[in-house]
Amino acid sequence: MKKIFYTPVLLLTVFVLASCEKDEPDYNRSIFDTSTPELNSFDKWLRDNYTTPYNIVVKYKLHDVETDxxxxxIPADLTKSKQMAFLLKYLWIDAYQEVAGDGIHFVRANAPRLMHYLGSAEYDNETMRLGVAEGGTKITITEVNHLIPKDIIKQNFFNTIHHEFGHILNQTIDIPADFRTITPASYAPTTWYNRDEYEAARLGFVSQYAGKLPEEDFVEVLARYITRTPEEWQATLDLAGDEGSAIILRKLEKVRSYMKTSWKIDLETLKSVIQRRSQEIQFMDFDNLGF
Amino acid sequence: MKKIIAYILSLTALASCVKSADEIFDKPASERVGEAIDNCRKILTDQTNGWLVEFFPEKTQKYGGFNLFFKFAGENAVVSSEIDPAASDTSVYEINSDMSVCINFVTYNPSLHYFSNPETRVGNTIGLGYEGDYEFIIVEASPSEIILMGKKTKNRIRMTPFPENIKWTDYCKTVEKIRSELRPQYSVVLNGKDTVLFDYRKGGFKISYKKDGANVTETVSYIFTDKGIKMYEPFEVAGKLFSEFTMQSDFNFASSGATLVAQTPPRWLPITAYEGNYTLTHNTIMDETGTVYTKNVTLTRDGKTDQFLLSGLMPSLELDVALFYEMGTGTLLVYQQPIYQFDNSNLLNFTAWDMETYLYPNALGTVGQYVRWDGVTAPIELEWVDYGEFPNPIGGFLLWITTADGRTNIGQYTSVPIDQRRWTYIKMKKQ
Known part of the structure; x- marks a missing residue:
């Protein structure tokens, strides 16, 4: 039976091969544009400071066809994009690289692959959508056109980038299970915004958004602790009162030991490096970045 | 059985060799797209004084059109618009083939993205703005004309080479002059019997006429040119096709061999008539025989917008009140409005004052008065009268404090003399 079947199939194969004989592809003509794109000075700076060392693509040009x-x-302003790229590297990538035991390798392994800049917030009619970290590979930075370089430490970008990077670390090594059990009953996934800063603090949350889910709480403790000055952090504890601040400090210890055991990063060193860098940017000339 | 199937299959394989698929194009698709991109880039950059762009935002073109100017060189585009002709902004543009051959403005350009920024109150509201495009499909391109289609709105946008010997700003000045000479209504009699009315609406006309005995109204959008106005799409009324209107020296329009005669209501004033210094007289109570106070005030137009600012109403506070020009009636509207926010976040409001209940203790809503000319006096005399939208007549304004959302009343503001916080029977005479 098998023999009878294979004979025609062999014949068929011969015909198929024959039928393609006259349809030689032209190997000299690619359907892809393989010419080297022209890079402007900013593109070159991004290549040398983000793409080559860390395999991060910074997309500052908006191609709306790729969004919804x-x-x-609206797109990001070119000058603001340059300032943003410089500042995020200085206050985030370089800070982690300085502190992490294996420096550049830590950033290479954990940084998002794509950073997307948008000029405004994204609006679905009148509802605003802010930046998101998608699956640990892409971080969207919205409202780039609102950047005031020397005030960045007071603007949302500073906290947001450390918040989103915290999520990426958590996606590789999950948050400790015993963090979830500190205030399990206080999370309000859909109504967290009904609490003000004071109410949230009293319940042991460092911000309103921290009260959404344990995952958000964890990265908010991390981001707020390292980006806030000691005075600002103390103000949060004062706002929380005795009970609230005790909870926040317990959460902080969980974050501290997670960073140490999972990532070999000392939280105090990270905080002091970020605080020092926040001061240093005050002496930089953002109108003459040189690229 | 399998044998038969195998033979049938091999026949199919033979059939595939039939050489019926002739090449329609002499080059592969990728090469042709590449050539189209290069061709478009050359056409765009060859115009050394740039392009005049008839830009219509929003998918129903309800805001009308705006004159924009594009100039392309290297990777940069320079853009200016009639909104702020003094500004010309440079940003990065790309020509690529994401949806056919496209021009995309990929970094922020204030003059262009003004029409798409969702964070401003112009156009619709926060979240929407003017809902204009900044990514365009090139539908046709030749050195004498380029037709674009907005990717989001699908609006047709026409670009023509801008003449070498004219400045963009001078073109905008001519456009501005034509805009200021527009009248609120035009009428024309067609075929000796069909009366057609063209009523002004923002960015277009409302056209009213009779068709088969029934009243028909439709709205159409236009853009100002240096000669008159041009419709987004030609439209037909009583067998006549209208596409462009040329302004005549007497404010009338000529189009399609017909003359559209400008109609001016009795108390109508053009927007340009209002700016200046006035002597303002007013009362402070709802009684015409009360003490009359006199002030020197100034009306200033806010750029090229419809908004005016009135200063001098409360000299010790140095706060202004906003008024809005309404083209249809040729008057200024004064709505109640917050004019200052205190440190404790409470609002100081210029609040409409109800003549019957003496107070209108709610600073929300478009309630107010209109400021109109008597139609005779020169220099112009203006009177503030009830706007007529609120059930009770509005007799004047007073300073009133509310919480930041305007919903909860705190009370009257009493820290200034009475004539700087209450105004009734207001009249203004141009100095």
């Missing part, structure tokens, strides 16, 4: 047309958004 239902959202209203």
């Amino acid at each position: 047309f239902a959202y209203n958004v």
